[in-house]
Amino acid sequence: MKCAHCSLEYQENQLIKAGNLYFCCNGCKSVYEIIKSNNLDEFYKNANNLSKVEISNVDESVVFKEKIANNISQITFNIPNIHCSACVWLIEKFLLKNEAIVSININYFSKRAQVEFIDDKTSVQEILNQITKLGYKVLPLSADYNKAYKNHQKSYSKLIVAVVCVMNIMWLSIARYAGYFSSMDADIKDIINFAEFILCTPVLFYTALPMFNSAKNALKLKSLNMDCLVVGGALLAYIYSLCAMFLRLEYLYFDSVAMIICFVYAGKFLENLTKKNAIKNVDFLSDLINAEVNLIKNNEVVKSSVYEIKKGDVLRFFTGDKILFDGLCVGGKAKLNTSAITGEAKLKSVSLNSKIISSSVVYSGSCDVKTECEFKDSYIQKIANILNNTKKSNLQKLTDKISSYFCFAILFLAFICFLFNIENINEAIIRSVSVLIIACPCALALSAPVCNLCAINQALKHCILFKNANDVENLSKIKYAVFDKTGVLTSFNLKLSSYEIYSKKDILEELLSLNNHILALNIKDNLKLTKHIISNENYTQIDGKGVIYIKDNKKYFLGSAKFLKENGVNVKSFDKTEVFFADEKELLAYFVFENKINDGALELINFLKSKNIECIMLSGDKEQECKKTAQSLNITKYKAECLPTDKIDFLTSLNSKEILMIGDGINDALALKQALVSISFKQASDLAKNTSDIIILDDNLNKIKSAIRLAKRTYFTIKTNLLISLFYNLISLPLAFNGYINPLVAALFMSFSSICVILNAQRLNNFLTKEVK
Structure with a gap:
């Protein structure tokens, strides 16, 4: 006799009777009642291989929780006893009855679940209890x-x-x-x-x-x-x-x-x-789950979860430790093994002020690292996210x-x-079997995913981070490349060619300490200003224009000539990259900069033109400065004094979806989101990096050229694989149908076609490495 829920066989005297139904345990009985009471009976139509239910309380520490918005959190965990697609359906339907659940994503093959929910309307414990009530276990990700x-x-x-x-x-x-x-x-x-x-x-x-x-x-x-x-x-x-x-x-x-x-x-x-x-180079990502690091706090070394570490904390790493944060060495000396990501066997020596990238392993010595980001923004975690990404091109x-x-x-x-x-009958069976086996669509199904995987892996080794396999395909199709100027085509380190400070230097210093714009940082470096204010409610930033600062009931302005004129302050522009500082009545200081073309910018523009990709420059700078930069780089189409909305309008006016946008600032975020593919850099603003599809992790413009070459080669390889699989079927099917191929030979042919597709994709593994050599 079968249990009404899990369908396992038992003797009648071993079962619990409830009305006309029988259950093997109270767990199955409870789950059956929950499913019935929530009108989820459809679950039993496709359910199979259900196991006996054992309901137990779950410790919420088994899940990985992160904040993704002001009042929305996401938890990730493992559900090992998902038996079929009906299990996925049941969990999703049951959880979505909770209005606090924003979205659910369960991968049937990896048994991994991600749940987004509103913090103040439900809790992690409540969500986990709902899942265990259905008879499913919840385990940490490391179980994967x-x-x-x-x-x-x-x-x-x-x-x-x-x-x-x-x-x-x-x-x-x-x-x-x-x-x-x-x-x-x-x-x-x-x-x-x-x-x-x-x-x-x-x-x-x-x-x-x-x-x-x-x-x-x-x-x-x-x-x-x-x-x-x-x-x-x-x-x-x-x-x-x-x-x-x-x-x-x-x-x-x-x-x-x-x-x-x-x-x-x-x-x-x-x-x-x-x-x-x-x-294989990132297999050790399994150690990241619930990993701990040595945090230096009050001159003592204490163990702390990676998720509790903030930007600016100092961590100590000893021989054998995996470095899980990007940062700057502030003490000690060590040799690092970076082969996990770069593939290079040569050890890297680090000492004071050396840049350190997460994923390195301390080979010898020890070092103190000041973190530049939280764990979720580290290089190694971004790689982990890519490998766990289930989206298809x-x-x-x-x-x-x-x-x-x-x-x-x-x-x-x-x-x-x-x-x-x-x-x-003998011939009929053998020929039919041959047709079934030889025509397997295995090679066809492998054509794209294997190529995308090899391409993403190859890009990572060369500091190019693709967030999605679809970005590889999209990058191969672009017809327009749109660049921001400052920080992309021209250097962050602008030369301060002339300046004058008339008065209120102390207020200027306060205002600059609150501003992270590249020009503000440049002024601070040149003037060697050290004052630092964390926040001020009287400080207002207007994207693409400037800032307003109120002190002692008096307004101060820092920004372009146009911005100051809009606020009633009349200043004379130099028609260059410039910053003005003024109060409500008069100019208090001005700063004029000269642009320096970034290394590799001209080479990148020439490469894009050779691929029939039209290059366009959009900038918030003055017409004269933009014209000078455009001429230096042989760019014929450009637009100066662009606000963020102007950039969006310009992209729309191109009447094309095949646009690549390259930017680094907050004012580029909207345009980066609008483009088919967007590229930013590791040193870019957080908003630009979060919005971009591809991040260049070493801020090298030549890597954009490498990314485009790799994308085009990958797309060509995918199409080649499709042709191989289709040609194979066109040749093999008539032979099998007419009895020229027996089942054994058919199996050999079918496996051979899959191996051909895989080997063809493997050629991408060293594509960029060969280019560099």
Whole structure:
């Protein structure tokens, strides 16, 4: 008798009766009542393999929590006992009944869940309790990695079993085929056939078990995938051979079944190994979950969670420690191993004032690091986010859609093939199986994701951070490159060519200490101003124009000539990059700057023009200064004195979606968001970095050129892979349909096509490295 919830078999006297229903435990009974009371009965239509429910309280410390908005938080955790898509459906539907839940994202394959919620309307504990009420366990994220390691060991075991069995079957097959020419006794043939049956069975029902599960899940969702075709063909050949063995027919295909599974599984194993190798340099990201660091506090070293560390804290790292924050060395000496990200085996020596990037490992010595950011903004965490990102590129979505329809078409073709050869049942089965196996859409489905993974990995090694696989595809299609001027094409370190301070230097110093604009920082450096004010409610910044500061009931202005004129202060512009300081009546100081063209800017512009990409410069600076910079860089189209909204209007006026925007400031954020692809730099404002699709982590303009080359090569490689897979099917399908290819050769061909696609994608792994050399 079955439990009404988990469907496990029990004796009637072991079950709990509730009305006309029976339950194995109170947990299952409670979950069943919760599902019924919330009108979620549809769950049971597709649910399968549910386990017995054990409800327990969950410690909320197992989840990773972060703030993503003023009153919205996000928690990430693992739900290991998700059994099918119905489980995902049930959890999402049940949680969304809570109005405080903003969004839920559950990845069925990785068992990872992300929940966004309103802080003041619900709590982490309440959300976790709701999940456990449904009978699901909640574990820390680190469980993902432990499980992945165990799964890899199981995959290796399954491959070994298949290889050993196939090798022995091959020897038996040689003996059987030799017997056709040496008049082997029928009894000996029967023994050989039975031995092949014994060896074939574990290959089909142990090695191919993941394929059976995958096929079963696809069928329950009323869909088909490549595993449906493989296991369907292999199972058909196995059943036929089993019947033929007892009927003592001449042709058996146990050897073909075992070899088909072995070759296909080996192809899958190589595919997974390729993906694993593509991200092997960041495998230690599993240690980030609940990691602790040595915080120097009140001259003492205390252990602290990485999520409690703030910008400006000083951390101490000893030999063997992983550095999890970007920062500046403020004490000690050490040698760092940076190969995890850069791939370079050479050790990097660090001492006072050395820049340190997270992901390095202390090889020897120790160092104190002053953090430049919180953990969520560190280089290593951004890489972790990319690797955990489940979003697909547009091309990958298209190939996935084609693959699903392709499976139905192949199944129909195999049925037609069977009908055509129905007069010879043996030939009909073998040809149909050959069609099913040889036409697997595996190569088609692999075309885009493997290339994108290799490209993102290659970019990371060269300090180019793609936030999404779709950005690689989009970057390859751009027709316009729009640049901000200051900080991108021209250096942050502008030369202060002339200035004059008439009065109120103390107020100017206060005002500058509150401003992080590049020009304000430059003035402070040149004047060696040291005053620092954290915040002031009388300070107002107007993006793209300037700032207003009120002190002693008197207004002060810092900004462009146009901004001061708007506020009733008449000043004379120098038609250069300039900053004016004034009160409500008169000018108090002025500063005039000269621009310095950034290294690599001219080379980048010339490269883009060679690729037929039109270059445009937008700037908030004066016409004369913009014109001078544009002429130096051979840019024919530019616009000066742009406000943030002006940049948006200009992008819209281009009447094209294929726009690349490159900027670094707060005033560029809207334009960065508007463009198809946007690029910013590590030293850019936080708003610009958060809005951008790609971040150049070493602030090198030449890396933009590398990113575009890599994107174009990746897109070309994806299209090449698609052609390989389509050409393969055009050639192989007619051969299989007409009986020129048997199932064994079909499996070889199918695996070979997948390997070709993977090897072609692997060429991207050293693409930028070869360019540098």
